[in-house]
Amino acid sequence: xxxxxxxxxxxxxxxxxxxPIRFEKWAQYGFAYLIALVLIAFAxxxxxxxxxxxxxxxxxxxAGTLFPKNPDLSNYDQxxxxxxxxxATWFLNSLKIASITTLLAIxxxxxxxxxxxxxxxxxxxxxxxxxxxxxxxxAILAIxxxxxxxxxxxxxxxxxxxxxxxxxxFIYVAxxxxxxxxxxxxxxxxxxxxxxxxxxxxxxxxxxTFMYIIFPIMRPIVITIGVLTFIAAYGDFIIARVLxxxxxxxxxxxxxxxxxxxxFDRDFGIITAGAVIAAIPIILIYIPLQKxxxxxxxxxxxxx
Numbered sequence: 001x002x003x004x005x006x007x008x009x010x011x012x013x014x015x016x017x018x019x020p021i022r023f024e025k026w027a028q029y030g031f032a033y034l035i036a037l038v039l040i041a042f043a044x045x046x047x048x049x050x051x052x053x054x055x056x057x058x059x060x061x062x063a064g065t066l067f068p069k070n071p072d073l074s075n076y077d078q079x080x081x082x083x084x085x086x087x088a089t090w091f092l093n094s095l096k097i098a099s100i101t102t103l104l105a106i107x108x109x110x111x112x113x114x115x116x117x118x119x120x121x122x123x124x125x126x127x128x129x130x131x132x133x134x135x136x137x138x139a140i141l142a143i144x145x146x147x148x149x150x151x152x153x154x155x156x157x158x159x160x161x162x163x164x165x166x167x168x169x170f171i172y173v174a175x176x177x178x179x180x181x182x183x184x185x186x187x188x189x190x191x192x193x194x195x196x197x198x199x200x201x202x203x204x205x206x207x208x209t210f211m212y213i214i215f216p217i218m219r220p221i222v223i224t225i226g227v228l229t230f231i232a233a234y235g236d237f238i239i240a241r242v243l244x245x246x247x248x249x250x251x252x253x254x255x256x257x258x259x260x261x262x263x264f265d266r267d268f269g270i271i272t273a274g275a276v277i278a279a280i281p282i283i284l285i286y287i288p289l290q291k292x293x294x295x296x297x298x299x300x301x302x303x304x
Contacts, residue, residue: 054272075269079277087274089248090255095281097165097251098234101172105229106222108177113184114210118196128182135179140238146171147242163245171243172233180225187221187296188214224296227289231282252278 055071079087116128147162154161161167191214199209215222237253244250247258256278259271286293 050272050275053268054276056269058269075273076277079270079273082270085255085258086248087252087255087277090250090252091277093165093250094234094252094278097169097172098230098281101169101176101233102226102230104169104173105176105180106226108173109180109184109225110215110218110222111210112177112181113188114214116181116185117188118193118206128185131178131182139175143238143242146239150243162243163249165249168240168243171239172229172236176225176229176232180229184218184221184225187218191217220292220296222296223289223292227285227293230285234282 052068054075055073056068057070057072057074058068116124150160150162150167153167154164158164159166195213196209199213200206204212235253236251237257240251240254241257244254247255250258252274256271256274259274
């Protein structure tokens with residue numbers, strides 16, 4: 001009888017082991033949020049400091065504060081009104097090079113990826129293996145060879161020599177098309193081939209099947225490749241610094257270096273203003289399309 005009472009009493013009493021478990025769960029969440037806040041602070045603080053310095057008329061990073069006392073647009077006015085440093089020309093050169101590179105890279109990678117995915121021809125696996133091997137080596141190793149090739153090519157084709165944008169665009173396209181072709185190929189492999197067969201039975205050509213059926217389905221991966229290619233070409237410094245010489249042909253990333261090497265006073269106000277303006281195209285492109293970039297990268301990693 002006593003055992004029955006003890007059993008009934010123990011069964012009606014609340015379980016007290018949930019409190020430590022709940023506390024441990026909240027502690028884990030709190031620690032994760034704390035780490036996230038620290039990482040966000042490290043990422044956002046330098047950007048806020050650069051933006052603040054661009055509005056600081058003191059033209060110094062040491063004496064500047066996060067909220068300048070007398071903010072104005074003098075640094076931006078001097079940036080675009082300088083006679084020796086054509087910042088607007090550099091900015092437009094970067095936009096032109098990055099835009100043309102992105103369009104050509106999308107055209108080449110999508111058509112090549114479709115061919116590798118849907119067609120069966122001799123040497124197909126060898127070609128994919130060669131693309132994979134070539135992308136293992138860093139592009140910086142080919143700087144000397146690229147400089148020599150472009151210099152020799154300019155002797156016969158002046159528009160393809162040094163200090164011109166055309167060879168720079170072709171180098172960017174070739175560099176971005178390698179691994180992107182395999183990514184597009186893996187994405188197209190996930191699309192059922194019965195769609196192509198149905199279109200071919202209805203009388204469509206392979207090009208019509210690709211343009212009107214497959215290409216619209218590839219929108220996430222196409223946007224992903226386009227955004228990443230644009231950012232890489234727009235933000236490149238090393239190759240553009242080696243191939244471009246004259247001031248009116250420089251990109252914005254290379255031109256910004258002149259503010260540090262040719263100005264002995266180191267006007268950090270103009271430098272930070274130029275950095276803020278240069279970051280605007282990347283922000284305007286990436287933020288609206290970040291959903292497609294994430295979907296494209298995720299789909300490529302899962303379906304590939």
